[in-house]
Amino acid sequence: MSTFHKTFDEVNEDDLKFFIESGATEGLQLEFKETISNNISLVEEVAAFANTQGGDLFIGVKEREGTPIEVTGIDINPDQEILKYKQWVETNTDPALTNILYRHISLTGGGHVIHIRVPRSWNGPHMVKNFKFMLRTASAKVPAGTSDIRRMMNVRDHFLDQYNRFRVQRIEKTLNIYKQETPFVLVHFLPTSAFNIESNYPIVERRSSINLSVLGGSGYNQGINAHGLYYQSIGTNGYRGHTQIFRNAIIEQVSNMSFNYRKSYEEPRKEFFSTTHFENSLRDSILNQIRNYEQLNMQDPFYIFVNLIGASGVIGHSYGAYYISAPQAIDDDLLQLPETMIDPIANLDLEVILSTIINYLWNAFGFVSKPEQ
Incomplete structure (x- = not known):
């Protein structure tokens, strides 16, 4: 008890x-x-x-x-x-x-x-x-004891191994089942207890208080699937992205809305990534997911993993930024940024969290940090 x-x-x-x-x-x-x-x-x-x-x-x-x-x-x-x-x-x-x-x-x-x-x-x-x-x-x-200490030190590495297997499965499903065209952003919010066998939240029961807007877009009329709650966005130019909240409180967001997309199916996609749009979208998303977790009474710390899929050749762009030299294209097809952890109990410094993620992103474009505006 x-x-x-x-x-x-x-x-x-x-x-x-x-x-x-x-x-x-x-x-x-x-x-x-x-x-x-x-x-x-x-x-x-x-x-x-x-x-x-x-x-x-x-x-x-x-x-x-x-x-x-x-x-x-x-x-x-x-x-x-x-x-x-x-x-x-x-x-x-x-x-x-x-x-x-x-x-x-x-x-x-x-x-x-x-x-x-x-x-x-x-x-x-x-x-x-x-x-x-x-x-x-x-x-x-x-x-x-010594073995106990060693086991506690290995917890984080085991968690990351489990996430990497989960990430591969979700990328394959997004490409092969949802038919999401590349490039796109894949963001995961991952509670530290997500892979515990007893981790199970009343996702469906509390669906009226859950907001599943797509990263960089909108959408509130979620559907129910085997994993929990799901919302997808399909525009005039095809599949734009989806948001899935799993019963173990993992939240997945797929979106291509920060990329310049083709005007028609006959024209090739211009591979520019708007870091300004993405930064603003991610800020809104983090605040939204914190509210979702509050509705579920999920109090564990959670990681944010940001992945760019099909990113090779993509060039970064920031509205109003001054470039001493032009951004270089990403040379990784699958770009995984370092994870960032948020503790909902501690004081949240959202701008520090965002700047950490965005600066890593600008490293991929050949900059030490986000260009001055």
């Missing part, structure tokens, strides 16, 4: 009482503390959650052998206590854990319970400054 599935701000005193009434016990994602004896003990608890599956820690709940028996609360200033806990965690973990959520639950009889929510980290493993790597077991924190 856990509250980790609930929205952070919705957890309340009734949930704490229910733990006691139902005979709940501490588990993989749940821990109770009446008080905090020292800072390293707290930091180890938080790091163990972050290095495993994430979890909720409640301070101000008395337990006996892992079973909560009384909501005692704390009487000291909860805001000052939270600030102290936050400083302890951030200064005693490496890499620093900065995306932890803290709040206090006011009790009807007086006092407060401190609620700390620890998301699973995808930037670990996190070492406590006492040189321990901690993991969470069924009901306690334990030091990680």
Whole structure:
């Protein structure tokens, strides 16, 4: 039993009482503390959650052998206590854990319970400054062994291997089934939990609140398919792109709208890529996908992967830019830009994220960064 599935701000005193009434016990994602004896003990608890599956820690709940028996609360200033806990965690973990959520639950009889929510980290493993790597077991924190540390370090590489296989399958389907002509942009929004076997979101059930506009275009009347929700755009010059949101919350966007396209089927396509149009489209898309994930209560960090398919010979263009030398053509038919990760819990600096992606794109056109305008 856990509250980790609930929205952070919705957890309340009734949930704490229910733990006691139902005979709940501490588990993989749940821990109770009446008080905090020292800072390293707290930091180890938080790091163990972050290095495993994430979890909720409640301070101000008395337990006996892992079973909560009384909501005692704390009487000291909860805001000052939270600030102290936050400083302890951030200064005693490496890499620093900065995306932890803290709040206090006011009790009807007086006092407060401190609620700390620890998301699973995808930037670990996190070492406590006492040189321990901690993991969470069924009901306690334990030091990680050498094999555990090696496994945690391999998580990201395994994730990227899985994505590359997924990307190849989706490119083949886009070319052979959807008959998308090249060149086109393929963008994937990929939650860090996407390839977990239990990852499944109510995509179809919440379709009325999901926006599946095509990258650089519009469209809101999505259809349902075996994977989840789907929208495609077909214009006078043929297939323009599609957006698919999968049941594991992967979002796929295919679009050729940032490329200069032929005036008729008899004329060859002019291979110019408008980075201005793409940058504006991607900005709108990121904000839209964040809203979609909020509707699904998907709180995991997610990666953005940008791919240009059939890109060989494409030349970059930016409206109003001053070129010292003309952009060179891309010399890769399949251009995959480095991934960028967004943590929805952390403060989002959208322009930094965009500039990172766009500058890499301009590297492919022979520039150190985006030309000045």
